[in-house]
Amino acid sequence: MSGASALADEVRSPSPAAAASHVCSGEMRSTYAQADMANRVKAYQVLTEEALSLREQAIAFLHELKDKDSRGEPLSGGDLKHLNQGAAALFAQRRSLLAAAAEYECWLDDPVPADPAAARAQATGIAMSLSAALILYDNYLTVVGLYRATPFLRQHLNRKDAGFAIPPGELNRISVSFSSAINRARVRRGLNWHGTYGRILSESDNQGERYLAALIEQSPSLNMVRRLRPIGYAENLMGFFGVLSIDTLNQLKNEGINFSSMVFGNAVGLVETRRGKLDGNPQLVEKVVGTLRAGDILLEKTPFRLTDAFIPGHWGHAAVWVGNERELRELGIWEHPVVRPHQARIRDGRGVIEALRAGVKMNTLTHFLNVDDLAVLRREAANPEQQVEVILQALRQVGKAYDFNFDVESTDRIVCSELVYHAYGDIRWPTARHLGRATVSPDNIAVLATGDGPLSVSLLYHDGREVAADSRRYISALVKPEVVKVARGG
Numbered sequence: 001m002s003g004a005s006a007l008a009d010e011v012r013s014p015s016p017a018a019a020a021s022h023v024c025s026g027e028m029r030s031t032y033a034q035a036d037m038a039n040r041v042k043a044y045q046v047l048t049e050e051a052l053s054l055r056e057q058a059i060a061f062l063h064e065l066k067d068k069d070s071r072g073e074p075l076s077g078g079d080l081k082h083l084n085q086g087a088a089a090l091f092a093q094r095r096s097l098l099a100a101a102a103e104y105e106c107w108l109d110d111p112v113p114a115d116p117a118a119a120r121a122q123a124t125g126i127a128m129s130l131s132a133a134l135i136l137y138d139n140y141l142t143v144v145g146l147y148r149a150t151p152f153l154r155q156h157l158n159r160k161d162a163g164f165a166i167p168p169g170e171l172n173r174i175s176v177s178f179s180s181a182i183n184r185a186r187v188r189r190g191l192n193w194h195g196t197y198g199r200i201l202s203e204s205d206n207q208g209e210r211y212l213a214a215l216i217e218q219s220p221s222l223n224m225v226r227r228l229r230p231i232g233y234a235e236n237l238m239g240f241f242g243v244l245s246i247d248t249l250n251q252l253k254n255e256g257i258n259f260s261s262m263v264f265g266n267a268v269g270l271v272e273t274r275r276g277k278l279d280g281n282p283q284l285v286e287k288v289v290g291t292l293r294a295g296d297i298l299l300e301k302t303p304f305r306l307t308d309a310f311i312p313g314h315w316g317h318a319a320v321w322v323g324n325e326r327e328l329r330e331l332g333i334w335e336h337p338v339v340r341p342h343q344a345r346i347r348d349g350r351g352v353i354e355a356l357r358a359g360v361k362m363n364t365l366t367h368f369l370n371v372d373d374l375a376v377l378r379r380e381a382a383n384p385e386q387q388v389e390v391i392l393q394a395l396r397q398v399g400k401a402y403d404f405n406f407d408v409e410s411t412d413r414i415v416c417s418e419l420v421y422h423a424y425g426d427i428r429w430p431t432a433r434h435l436g437r438a439t440v441s442p443d444n445i446a447v448l449a450t451g452d453g454p455l456s457v458s459l460l461y462h463d464g465r466e467v468a469a470d471s472r473r474y475i476s477a478l479v480k481p482e483v484v485k486v487a488r489g490g
Helices: 003-012 037-070 077-103 105-109 116-148 151-157 170-179 181-197 207-217 220-228 230-234 246-254 259-263 282-291 306-310 325-330 340-347 384-396 416-423 442-449 471-478 481-487
Strands: 297-301 317-321 352-356 359-363 373-378 432-434 437-439 456-462
Touching: 037 077, 037 116, 037 151, 037 207, 077 105, 077 116, 077 151, 077 170, 105 116, 105 181, 116 151, 116 170, 116 181, 116 207, 116 220, 151 170, 170 181, 282 373, 282 456, 297 442, 317 384, 317 416, 317 442, 325 340, 340 359, 352 416, 373 442, 384 416, 416 442, 442 471, 456 471
Parallel strands: none
Antiparallel strands: 297 317, 297 373, 317 352, 352 359, 373 456, 432 437
């Protein structure tokens, strides 16, 4: 499809106001304070986290395809199926993000309400639409544009595939939308508004509101503009996205600047504003290794990372340590059928099993310790049989997809705390409700290391410093009171 006809399709698409009529009605606009923004933000968080996960998978797959091409290998039938499945998922997700970007855009036309609750609701809605638009730009720069810049992939993805409901020229249409001066002006307008009135979200006590603010502030596209056009950015973003293109990325690469490291460490959404306070400390790693026992639970907090704002409570992530070869031999399970496929990774020091956006992975302790807070929890009363079951059940989760629905009753997809939930199947964990489903959070795990809970605290670091005395009470102070109350039957 030609660029001209693609542009015509773009122009004929529904206007933002038409796409969001239910939000932009007079009644809705006069009742900001009554809008159920908390549940809307929760549902939107699922969409954004899925987008970041798909971005990571797409980047990894692109590297695989390019490696094959460099070796002169043709794409296999499996490669083509994976490519089309991923493209179909990305295109469908793009439609959802476009709808989210348009949904609250009309609120930019309204004055800021005098009522603080209404003003916060307005800022929240605008932040959802603005962040969705930024994710679309981020996806183009980090994924779509790079696929399109690869000739053999561009040709394939621009072909129609009825089996996956992929229309012809879809990649070209997305490129036209990315380059649209109208769309960039719309985003610039949202950024100007957010810069003036949206600060209340970044300073909010509400975790969902802080997440939206972080999603905007840590956008790769936005940070690229700040890096390349700091004066234009300061002057009301007049040059917003004027510098954004794949050619710009290639130019930066030629100049020795890596886009990924320039804006946020990597291009997959593991957004970091700095390194963790426990990162890069060989003595700490040695101490943790000397403390750990196979089956131990690891909790972490990374306030400098976007994912931390997504998880409710103090602790933002949980993992299981499955031990090393010596421990597993002593337990008599080194040659167990569940362990055998993972022997090479365990010998390589990848004994941390954690559920990340890209799925359940095995990582090194050094990789895991890029954190500010760390807790090592242990069930002291566990017998060898129980310890073995924890290890095997944790290993059975490796390779599963991330559970963006946070449903503890699902077994085909796993979120970080669900990994612990399933590994320690005989412990009755406190749960909460999220989007109508029973969920378990890292704080729900930590609370069982308080009071007379079944877990002990083997090691604790807070804000980069070890807590050596009364660590059990210290953890209790970190966990939200309502979590403690639920765990104790209150």
